[in-house]
Amino acid sequence: MLDIKQIRETPQIVQERLNSRSDYDIQPLMQLDQQIRELEGMRSQLQARSNEIGKLVGQKIKAGLNPQQPEIHSLREEGNQIKTQLSELEPQEKDLKAQLETLLLALPNLPSASTPIGESETENVEVNRWGDEYIPQNPDILPHWEIGESLGILNFERSVKVAQSRFVTLIGAGAALERALIQFMLDRQIAAGYVEVMPPILINTQSLTATGQLPKFAEESFKCADDDLWLAPTAEVPVTNLYRNEIIAAEELPIYHCAYTPCFRREAGSYGRDTRGLIRLHQFNKIELVKFVHPSTSEQEHQQLVQNAEAILQALQLPYRVIELCTGDLGFSSAKTYDLEVWLPSAGTYREISSCSNFMDFQARRGSIRFKEAGKKGTQFVHTLNGSGLAVGRTMAAILENYQQPNGTVRVPQALQSYLKRDVLTNGAS
RNA sequence: GGAGAGGUGGCCGAGUGGUUGAAGGCGCAGCACUGGAAAUGCUGUUUAGGGCAACUUAACGAGGGUUCGAAUCCCUCCCUCUCCGCCA
Incomplete structure (x- = not known):
């Protein structure tokens, strides 16, 4: 939520910055x-x-x-x-x-002053690229769902029977790989200073409103009709809301949390897109990083957050690039966002695997998350930031594609071998 | 699901319908005392809105009502806790 005082005092500036996203009339x-x-x-x-x-x-x-x-x-x-x-x-x-x-x-958040101006994702700016040397040169690369199905570790057809399309069942080494990735990512982020939490993933309307998913994006989340509860679309919501309506002592900041949770999205309006594979599912696993920080530090905290997410891709030796979203592509609550996009050889493109945003005081204001500095009168809103560290299903897709070998097997990234207790995924692996 | 208890400031905890934004305590900050500290004493210490300011308004789980006046009385809802039942 924007500060009504700011709007009152500098309406032209607010109007201009909103217009850099799209049309708004204040x-x-x-x-x-x-x-x-x-x-x-x-x-x-x-x-x-x-x-x-x-x-x-x-x-x-x-x-x-x-x-x-x-x-x-x-x-x-x-x-x-x-x-x-x-x-x-x-x-x-x-x-x-x-x-x-x-x-x-x-009203969405104001884009930060440093966010590139642009109307759509075509005007996003690539700020970094990593791991070109790991891009596979094999010309006969298969999409991950074909590899996964032929190895017998992914099953989409039976999942339709159990639920709907856009669900997957992981089997044998597939389930083990998912679990290993979760453990691996959590271990890394905990070592980087994030305190793990396992929050509720059925969450109430107030929580979704505070982080900005509601009221505008109700059609994107699954709702339990008989209760005031929704399936969390991302751990960002429950974790950020842990501190809703609280006044935190300044000495407690910064607070870093990481969380592994399933995430649920209706994917309304994306019917034709990514219909196959692990890229766009109604249910997927994600490790989320959430920070509550003093406003004066939020920019450097943001850079560090991006690095924490990047570290996972680097450890897995997955090629990726860093994109800074332009004003027109920025998420509703975000003031500044970097997306990490991993190389998917079958598509010959980079695909989003992490989105790291600085929300400044936007969410804190909606959720009344404040801090108090001893001796200072009144309270201030914290700045909240979050990012994926990383989306697990998409990471698996990237591994299956980037690590596949001509004989149809998939090498296990070195960093994962001790977790998975094997160095190659072969047909019939269980 | 059944029965009961309860929701007050950063925390604990009083509170009779009338100067109670709220006693007392803890915590915290400042001052005094001390060589320094502990202990002790004194003072201060909720949040939000409006106003340049003096000042003023609101908030005792939420929303209604009674009254000149409600933390206090009435109604509705929400939540928490305890016991019983059921259950991983």
Whole structure:
């Protein structure tokens, strides 16, 4: 959520920066704000008088005056009049405030000053590329789902029977590989300073609103109709919300968490895309990194977060590039985002495997996550950041494709061999 | 699912419908005392909105209601805890 004060004080700047994403009009919002403040002024004057009357009556009765006295009677009369007036003003003010809240919740974050301006993903900027030397030169590369199915470690057909399309069942070495990747990634991120958490993955509406998935993107998440609970689309939501409505002592910052969770996405509107394989599933596993930091450090924390995610790809010797998203492609809550894209040889392209964002105080404001500096008056909003470290299913896809050998087997990346207790995946591996 | 208890400030915990934004304690900060510290004493210490400011408004789980006045009374909802049942 944007700061209404910032909008009020520098509307042109806010408007311009929003427009760098797409078209937004903050005029209605500013008018509402103006009306609200006028109403608020009137209302609080009336309430001040009402409080005064309340005190006066109390004093007089305590002093032994008869409650039926004319003096008290007229005060009561005035009190009743004020009550009538307030009963008209209050609902108006409430209604306008709710309207303003609705508008504010629908506004995306302001892109950071350093975010490249652009309309769509075609204007994203490549900032780094790593591991060219690991790109396989074999011309007969197979897509990962074909390798996985021929090795008998992935099964899509039976998963349709159990659930729907866009689900997978991992079998034997496939399941073991997934589990090894999870363990490997967690071990690395814990060593990098992240405290592991296993949060709830059924989460309430408030939590999704705080991180920005709601109200705008309701159709992207699975909802449990009988309860106010949703399936988490990413561990970002439960982990960030661990600290919702809290005031953290400044000394506690920064807080780093990593979490392994399944993630659930409806993938509405992507019907034709990535229909095969592990790339776009309704359910997938992810290791998420979440940081709560002092605002003055969030930029360097962001760089470090990206490096923590990159370290996994490097350890697995998977070629990737780093993309900085342009203003038009930036996620709703993000001020600045780097995507890591891993090389998928069968497609001959890089595909997103991690997205590392700095949300500044946007989520903290929506979720009221604040910190207090000793001796300083008031509180400040923390900055939140998060990134995948990494998406596990896509990592498996990348390994199957980049490590496949001409005979149809798949080498196990060296860093994983001790986890998987083998160095090659062969047909019939169990 | 059945029965009961409860939700108050960073934490614990009082609270009679009338100057209670809230006693007391802990914690924290400052000052005093000390060579220094402990102990002790004094002072301060919620958050958010509006106003240049003086100041003012709101908030005791949430939302309604009664009243001149509600943390306190009434209604609805939510949540937590305990016991029983069921269950991995």
